[in-house]
Amino acid sequence: MSHLNANVIFEEAENLYNDIFPRVNELKVKDRIKIPMMEMPAQEPEIRVLNLDEVAIGYSEQQAIVEANRCIQCPTQECVSDCPVGIDIPVFINHIAHGNFQSAIDTIKETSLLPSICGRVCPQETQCQLHCSVGKVFKSVEKSVAIGRLERFVADWERKSGGVKIPAVKPATGKKVAVVGSGPAGLVVAADVRREGHDVTIFEAFHKLGGVMRYGIPEFRLPNDIVDEEIETLKKMGVEFKTNFVVGKTRSLINLLEKDGYDAAFVGTGAGLPIFMGIEGENLIGVFSANEYLTRANLMRAFEKMKSDTPMYRSKVVAVLGGGNVAMDASRMAKRLGAEKVYVVYRRTEKEMPARVEEVAHAKEEGIEFLFLNNAKRILGDITGHVHSMEVLRYELGEPDASGRRKPVVIEGSEYLLEVDTVIVAIGNGSNPLISQTTKGIAVNKWGNLIVDENQKTSIDRIYAGGDIVLGAATVILAMGEGRKAAKSINELLEIS
Amino acid sequence: MAKILHKEQLSENVVLMRLDAPLIAEERKAGQFIILQVDDDYGERIPLTIADADKEEGSITIIFQIVGQTTDELSRMNVGEDVPVLVGPLGKPTHIENFGRVVCVGGGIGVAPLHPIAQALKQAGNEVITIIGARNKDLVILEEEMKSIADEFIVCTDDGSYGRKALVTKPLKEICEREKKPDMVIAIGPPIMMKFCAETTRPYKVFTQVSLNTIMVDGTGMCGGCRVNVGTEVKFVCVDGPEFDAHLVDFDNMMTRLNSFKEIEHEKHRCYIDKLAEEKIAGGTK
Numbered sequence: 001m002s003h004l005n006a007n008v009i010f011e012e013a014e015n016l017y018n019d020i021f022p023r024v025n026e027l028k029v030k031d032r033i034k035i036p037m038m039e040m041p042a043q044e045p046e047i048r049v050l051n052l053d054e055v056a057i058g059y060s061e062q063q064a065i066v067e068a069n070r071c072i073q074c075p076t077q078e079c080v081s082d083c084p085v086g087i088d089i090p091v092f093i094n095h096i097a098h099g100n101f102q103s104a105i106d107t108i109k110e111t112s113l114l115p116s117i118c119g120r121v122c123p124q125e126t127q128c129q130l131h132c133s134v135g136k137v138f139k140s141v142e143k144s145v146a147i148g149r150l151e152r153f154v155a156d157w158e159r160k161s162g163g164v165k166i167p168a169v170k171p172a173t174g175k176k177v178a179v180v181g182s183g184p185a186g187l188v189v190a191a192d193v194r195r196e197g198h199d200v201t202i203f204e205a206f207h208k209l210g211g212v213m214r215y216g217i218p219e220f221r222l223p224n225d226i227v228d229e230e231i232e233t234l235k236k237m238g239v240e241f242k243t244n245f246v247v248g249k250t251r252s253l254i255n256l257l258e259k260d261g262y263d264a265a266f267v268g269t270g271a272g273l274p275i276f277m278g279i280e281g282e283n284l285i286g287v288f289s290a291n292e293y294l295t296r297a298n299l300m301r302a303f304e305k306m307k308s309d310t311p312m313y314r315s316k317v318v319a320v321l322g323g324g325n326v327a328m329d330a331s332r333m334a335k336r337l338g339a340e341k342v343y344v345v346y347r348r349t350e351k352e353m354p355a356r357v358e359e360v361a362h363a364k365e366e367g368i369e370f371l372f373l374n375n376a377k378r379i380l381g382d383i384t385g386h387v388h389s390m391e392v393l394r395y396e397l398g399e400p401d402a403s404g405r406r407k408p409v410v411i412e413g414s415e416y417l418l419e420v421d422t423v424i425v426a427i428g429n430g431s432n433p434l435i436s437q438t439t440k441g442i443a444v445n446k447w448g449n450l451i452v453d454e455n456q457k458t459s460i461d462r463i464y465a466g467g468d469i470v471l472g473a474a475t476v477i478l479a480m481g482e483g484r485k486a487a488k489s490i491n492e493l494l495e496i497s
Numbered sequence: 498m499a500k501i502l503h504k505e506q507l508s509e510n511v512v513l514m515r516l517d518a519p520l521i522a523e524e525r526k527a528g529q530f531i532i533l534q535v536d537d538d539y540g541e542r543i544p545l546t547i548a549d550a551d552k553e554e555g556s557i558t559i560i561f562q563i564v565g566q567t568t569d570e571l572s573r574m575n576v577g578e579d580v581p582v583l584v585g586p587l588g589k590p591t592h593i594e595n596f597g598r599v600v601c602v603g604g605g606i607g608v609a610p611l612h613p614i615a616q617a618l619k620q621a622g623n624e625v626i627t628i629i630g631a632r633n634k635d636l637v638i639l640e641e642e643m644k645s646i647a648d649e650f651i652v653c654t655d656d657g658s659y660g661r662k663a664l665v666t667k668p669l670k671e672i673c674e675r676e677k678k679p680d681m682v683i684a685i686g687p688p689i690m691m692k693f694c695a696e697t698t699r700p701y702k703v704f705t706q707v708s709l710n711t712i713m714v715d716g717t718g719m720c721g722g723c724r725v726n727v728g729t730e731v732k733f734v735c736v737d738g739p740e741f742d743a744h745l746v747d748f749d750n751m752m753t754r755l756n757s758f759k760e761i762e763h764e765k766h767r768c769y770i771d772k773l774a775e776e777k778i779a780g781g782t783k
Contacts, residue, residue: 249587295720
């Protein structure tokens, strides 16, 4: 997939639209299959690496209608069962196909609260688009109906038309719920619990809201304005926010319930504890966790070099270790911060990469170099302790491992030196210990994740949890799914108590 | 947000502030720190140890040295103004018990975080020997406060302008050589001082703790910028510390890492000072 100019994409879509739309109701399955997939228009690569604006521009109305008409409304509806929150996908797509955008967004919002976010960051190719019948016809997930892009389109359409509806809130019940963390799980819980008329306070450790959507995912993939708007909606619903408040430190979780009068609490503190490689040289100057690198750039605004007080390391040649979305974000951010050369070093092949396909494609267009079947062995520094190179080992794929992916095996004696001045480690996150350390009796598994039952309840009554603190590092949509379940349990608990 | 209730210049570059922070004042324990920002959007997050707290007033005391842009900006804020971001108490509290005879060693600004720890150790029934050191007389802080809780009190300066002319390691060594060895030493100050305190007590096998002040962003375990080698493990100062067994800390690596952003920080501070000067000139010609 190479980059196409947005105007070219829009023009082609307009022609298709003029052909298709007048005969929407007459289209047969074979006609629909013939409709070409609508590419996502994006900023030109050489321009976007100089700014922090969103890369993907989003579908035009014509594009959305054309793409929606690719859906054959198959009876299997595997897209719905593959969606962690079970959005009625065929129905909302059918609305778009007929140009009924309001009905489309209303359908999505019956089950999903943050479509403008999910439409941007969900790994659709491993969820709703994975078993799409249209994709199957072409034997390619990449040819599936672009459900995520359509979701994003209608969500943006609603925002731009100024018509984002504030969900109705039932009369006050006098019950109070504490939500710990303002990331995706917490926001969903807050909305669902608030709707039932309970008071909700969200506690956030940082000075800005949104959790990983603020500190982790860069603006070029998820603009802050979108996160802010979702938070604004919650504020209008009457949800209270307390920033700079570290539950477990500023106040213990137990005290929130016992002293401060909260009737229930939800813990959605995320997976904030970076994992390092454990290799030689990892503590040299110029080695960062992706969390640190991205937090400096995103949350602390170090991208705006002249305005931000937070320093950012000046890099010329960067190696990012890992193959997930965070690795893509870090490598592309490094490029935007002025690195001349950025490598992504991943020990498996492109096929096994957990990153979203679109992010990998965008990264390639931006000149990020991928070193597949490579892995860092050690990092070397100069006399002042600054990184000057990295010793890399080559790998080959062996037998499948427990995850079903073919296991990378070291090729002995394949070491070589890669000259770099910065190494960013993006191999995942462990669970943050703050809550488990300071909440007596809360049960955790051997990785430190909170243990919950099928209703998201922890081992302590009235305390629920969800998202990455339970799942380990996962996705925004899974966190939201867990949030929904937890909110339901909390609402049930408060109804009977 | 935290209102500045009181401000006092302790020495040329050292400022004391009392901030309105009732929740932190209630929960904090000796050894813990806060993180603050002087601007909600573009400010840097800096960790500062809590020097004291007053539950009744609902306030905490911080003492800081002007070393860079943020501390410089903070020092220019006045009573009644709000510090936009203040979060805490962070880090693990100091482990306090009756060890027996303890030596509290504070160097320069390090005396500020040492004060509540010495206080707590005294209250726990320890015999407290306190050594405080500074480059010169003007930089000696909290002398009376430290003296009042010490069973034995030693002050020294590098240039001999006040107290003994010695580095803190000299009296520390003498105390280690006494017939009754100390049961615990806690040293807080510049990294180089803590390193040499560790080397001083090592041959005497006296359990020694240090409180580390590394580079941090979030202060909650999320960024790993504060990581240090402690023995064979990598620890995060913000959630595993800030106090560690001094004999296991890799001070050389820690000191190297503290220089990670030195050049850029210098430039930023320089720019800030230039900007202030320009504003002053512009203001003067009005």
